Amino acid sequence: MANKAKGIVKLNADYSLRYTTNALVELEETLGLTVPEILVRFERGGIGFKAIRTIVWAGLIHQFDNGDGTYDFTLTEAGDLIDELGFEAVMEKVTQALESAFPESENKPNRATRRQGVTAKN
Known part of the structure; x- marks a missing residue:
C-alpha cells in the first residue's frame, strides 16, 4: 500500500x-x-538499467540516511x-x-508537455 x-x-x-528532495538531488547528481529529463526518459521507456538501479536506490535512501550526506x-x-523482488514489480512501485x-497540479506541465522534451538545464 502507498501513503500518497x-x-x-x-x-x-x-x-x-x-522521493524526497534530498533523494532527487542525489538522483540528479x-x-x-x-x-x-529523467522523468521524460523514464516515461518513454528510454532509460537503461544503470539509471533504473539509481532511481530505485534514490527512492530507498531515506531509510538509510546517516544525517551527514551518506x-x-x-x-x-x-x-x-530489484533481482530479489522482480523487475516488473519494482518498476510498478517506482512508477x-x-x-x-x-x-x-495547475502549475505543473502535464505528461504530454513533459514528453515534448526538456531543453533547459537547472
Whole structure:
C-alpha cells in the first residue's frame, strides 16, 4: 500500500520508496541529468538499467540516511533488491512513488508537455 500524502510506496515489509528532495538531488547528481529529463526518459521507456538501479536506490535512501550526506545503502544493494523482488514489480512501485512525489497540479506541465522534451538545464 502507498501513503500518497507522504509519497511513500512500500516495496515489501522492509523497504519503502520515497522521493524526497534530498533523494532527487542525489538522483540528479548520480545520473548527471535533471529530474524532468529523467522523468521524460523514464516515461518513454528510454532509460537503461544503470539509471533504473539509481532511481530505485534514490527512492530507498531515506531509510538509510546517516544525517551527514551518506547512506548505509549502496547501488549494488539496490540492484540486488530489484533481482530479489522482480523487475516488473519494482518498476510498478517506482512508477507509483514517482507519481506520488509529483502529483498533478495547475502549475505543473502535464505528461504530454513533459514528453515534448526538456531543453533547459537547472
